[in-house]
Amino acid sequence: xxxxxxxxxxxxxxxxxxxxxxxxxxxxxxxxxxxxxxxxxxxxxxxxxxxxxxxxxxxxxxxxxxxxxxxxxxxxxxxxxxxxxxxxxxxxxxxxxxxxxxxxxxxxxxxxxxxxxxxxxxxxxxxxxxxxxxxxxxxxx
Amino acid sequence: xxxxxxxxxxxxxxxxxxxxxxxxxxxxxxxxxxxxxxxxxxxxxxxxxxxxxxxxxxxxxxxxxxxxxxxxxxxxxxxxxxxxxxxxxxxxxxxxxxxxxxxxxxxxxxxxxxxxxxxxxxxxxxxxxxxxxxxxxxxxxxxxxxxxxxxxxxxxxxxxxxxxxxxxxxxxxxxxxxxxxxxxxxxxxxxxxxxxxxxxxxxxxxxxxxxxxxxxxxxxxxxxxxxxxxxxxxxxxxxxxxxxxxxxxxxxxxxxxxxxxxxxxxxxxxxxxxxxxxxxxxxxxxxxxxxxxxxxxxxxxxxxxxxxxxxxxxxxxxxxxxxxxxxxxxxxxx
Numbered sequence: 355x356x357x358x359x360x361x362x363x364x365x366x367x368x369x370x371x372x373x374x375x376x377x378x379x380x381x382x383x384x385x386x387x388x389x390x391x392x393x394x395x396x397x398x399x400x401x402x403x404x405x406x407x408x409x410x411x412x413x414x415x416x417x418x419x420x421x422x423x424x425x426x427x428x429x430x431x432x433x434x435x436x437x438x439x440x441x442x443x444x445x446x447x448x449x450x451x452x453x454x455x456x457x458x459x460x461x462x463x464x465x466x467x468x469x470x471x472x473x474x475x476x477x478x479x480x481x482x483x484x485x486x487x488x489x490x491x492x493x494x495x
Numbered sequence: 496x497x498x499x500x501x502x503x504x505x506x507x508x509x510x511x512x513x514x515x516x517x518x519x520x521x522x523x524x525x526x527x528x529x530x531x532x533x534x535x536x537x538x539x540x541x542x543x544x545x546x547x548x549x550x551x552x553x554x555x556x557x558x559x560x561x562x563x564x565x566x567x568x569x570x571x572x573x574x575x576x577x578x579x580x581x582x583x584x585x586x587x588x589x590x591x592x593x594x595x596x597x598x599x600x601x602x603x604x605x606x607x608x609x610x611x612x613x614x615x616x617x618x619x620x621x622x623x624x625x626x627x628x629x630x631x632x633x634x635x636x637x638x639x640x641x642x643x644x645x646x647x648x649x650x651x652x653x654x655x656x657x658x659x660x661x662x663x664x665x666x667x668x669x670x671x672x673x674x675x676x677x678x679x680x681x682x683x684x685x686x687x688x689x690x691x692x693x694x695x696x697x698x699x700x701x702x703x704x705x706x707x708x709x710x711x712x713x714x715x716x717x718x719x720x721x722x723x724x725x726x727x728x729x730x731x732x733x734x735x736x737x738x739x740x741x742x743x744x745x746x747x748x749x750x751x752x753x754x755x756x757x758x759x760x761x762x763x764x765x766x767x768x769x770x771x772x773x774x775x776x777x778x779x780x781x782x783x784x785x786x787x788x789x790x791x792x793x794x795x796x797x798x799x800x801x802x803x804x805x806x807x808x809x810x811x812x813x814x815x816x817x818x819x820x821x822x823x824x825x826x827x828x829x
Contacts, residue, residue, distance in 0.1 A: 376667040378601050380654030380813040400806030402669060402703075403601070423809070425606035428701065428799045429683045432608070449593060455819035459812060463603045464591045472590055475605050 375402040375426075378451075382461045386452040390420055390460065397440040399427040406462065408446060422448050422462040430474055439473075446473065535766045537733070540691055545733045545763050547689045547696070552794040553678070553771070554610025554685040556583045559787065561620035561628030568619055569628065576613045583611045600682075608683040615768070615790040621680075623772075624786040630749070637780045641750055657817035660810065665746050668810060669803035671722040672703055673746025674739060675757055675773060680789070687791075688798045689761075696728055696735060703803045709737050720753070722746050734762040751780040767793050 378384070392408035406422040424430075430439075447466040453459040465473035538546040556579060561568075571579065591603040600607075614621065620628030633641060648655070656662035666672045677700045678687070684702040691697075698707045709728040716725050724742040728735055737759040744753030760772040769791040776784040 376601060376664075376809045376813065377654040378599050380657060381601075381809055381816065384596075384599075398806065401801045402803050402807055403809060405806075405808060421808075423601070425602055426683055426702075426801075428801060429606075429608040431799060432796055449591075453812060454816040457812075457815070461601065462606075464593070472605070475588070475590065 378461065381423075381453065382451040383454045384451055386454075386456075388448075388450060388452045388460050390422075390448040390450075392420065392446060392448070394440060394442050394444045394446055395419065396442055397424075397437065399430075399437060401426055401428065404430065406440070406446075406448075406465070408448065410458075418458055420448075420458045420460060422450065422460050422465070424462050424465070425474065433474070435474060537763050538766065542693045544691060544693075544730065545735070546691070547735060547761055547763055547769060548691055550686060550688045550794040550796070550798045551769060551791045552610075552686055553680055553789065553791045554608070555612060555614045555621070555680050555789055556580070556610055557614040557618065557621055557680075557789065559621045559679070560630060561622070565619050565628075567627070569626070571613060571617045571619055573617075576617055579613055580611055583609075587611065602682075608685075609680065610685065616788070618788075621787040621789050622785060623788045624774075625783065631781045631783045631785050633750075634778070634780060634782055637750055644750070654813070657813060660814060663810060663813065665722075666703070667813075669703060669807045671705060671746050672700075673748065673752075674707075674723045674742070675748055675775070676746070677702070677705065677723075678759070678771075678773070679787075684801060686794050686798050696737075698737075699798060701798050702801045704801045716741060720744075724755075724757070731760075734760050736760055748775075749780075751775065751777040754779045761791075 390408065390410050392410035395407040395409050398405040398407070404424045404427045406424055408420050408422060409417050410420050411417055445468050447464075448460060448462050449464040449466070450460040450462045467473060540546045540548075586604050587607075588605065591605070618628070622628050622630065625631055655664075660668060666676075671677075681702075686701040688699040688701075689696065690699070694710065694712045696709045696711060698709065700706070705723060707723055707726050709726045711728045711730070713729070714727065716727060718741060719725065720741045720743040722743055722745060724739040726737050726739040728737040730736070738756065739759070740756040742752050742755055746752070748755070754777045756776040758774045758776075760770075762770045764770050770788070771791050772786055772788040774784055774786040775781070
């Protein structure tokens with residue numbers, strides 16, 4: 355069943371001229387999954403990929419800043435997410451894969467909010483915390 | 496001189512992405528809302544050409560090539576279309592499975608935007624010619640080139656060579672996706688804006704911020720090669736035909752570049768559809784020409800800036816990873 359389910363994504367990728375903007379394996383290590391609990395510092399709404407900056411408290415009480423690679427802002431904006439959808443100070447759990455060189459950077463697979471919902475999941479104006487129907491430049495932050 | 500001013504105006508408006516209201520005020524119509532009745536007459540510009548103007552969306556989940564298990568079947572059944580579209584919607588709307596292995600893609604499915612619909616024609620492939628729905632065979636010399644490229648890739652580190660930024664793909668470097676890649680359905684940002692003036696059509700590709708200004712006045716090809724090649728257009732009835740060649744070969748598609756000739760056809764069949772066809776010819780690459788066809792729909796919203804280079808942290812990170820690995824390897828030898 356699982357194999358059957360995967361047929362469509364493979365078909366889509368075959369139609370695509372490139373599988374995303376850059377290679378996953380040149381930047382991240384699939385053998386280094388990370389789970390980070392932190393607080394959003396800022397979101398850079400930039401292409402080719404946006405970056406979420408979060409403050410993560412370490413076991414020794416210190417705080418580290420991590421950068422999480424996320425989607426192209428053009429797509430997020432089309433789905434109704436503006437800069438108001440990502441508020442500094444929001445708690446977030448990030449599940450992803452760490453940079454190959456061990457830097458505090460990760461690929462964000464799952465961006466989970468305290469109520470269990472996902473950042474950037476759901477239709478426009480539904481389910482996005484702080485989502486606003488008001489316009490606003492995706493690159494204005 | 497007049498034509499030159501017009502083309503500059505179109506290019507500036509199109510490239511800047513501002514002045515939409517000016518463009519619309521100058522012309523009779525832009526892309527109509529999807530709710531308009533399909534039977535409405537096809538819009539025309541004030542000077543009488545079919546009006547292709549507006550922001551258009553070429554997303555589709557129909558694969559370029561027919562899946563092997565479908566053999567020679569040209570069309571999906573209604574049930575298959577419903578199943579495929581349902582699956583595409585679930586794929587976009589579901590949370591990532593924490594137990595699923597990495598797909599090798601940079602983003603989880605819900606962070607991409609490849610579309611949710613099978614192309615209007617319900618064909619099992621975007622390729623309509625040859626009838627196999629699959630790309631034609633490579634020529635012997637193209638097969639040799641492909642074998643050599645695959646062997647080189649297999650000998651490279653995972654993710655490709657990283658000795659220099661020059662080793663990285665032009666798309667990753669935010670330089671170009673090249674033509675035809677920039678007009679084939681991909682994972683996200685499948686949008687173009689078409690702007691017309693008498694004698695010219697400008698096609699603005701959202702990703703990655705490139706504009707083709709296509710003369711329709713019979714101007715000869717100059718022979719100057721570039722990433723997107725040279726494009727010249729003309730009308731065949733109500734169909735805009737755009738021929739492109741003189742590619743510099745640095746942004747090849749499946750191995751075809753410097754010798755590639757593309758013929759695009761845009762025909763507005765209703766207020767909310769453009770029928771698009773594109774024929775690939777390269778006798779050094781494929782044993783016969785081949786053609787894809789798909790419908791293009793009005794985009795839901797604007798064409799947004801895709802300023803790629805300035806924020807391309809990924810390229811920096813890839814090279815940083817590689818240099819750190821070099822240092823670690825050197826240190827381990829001592």
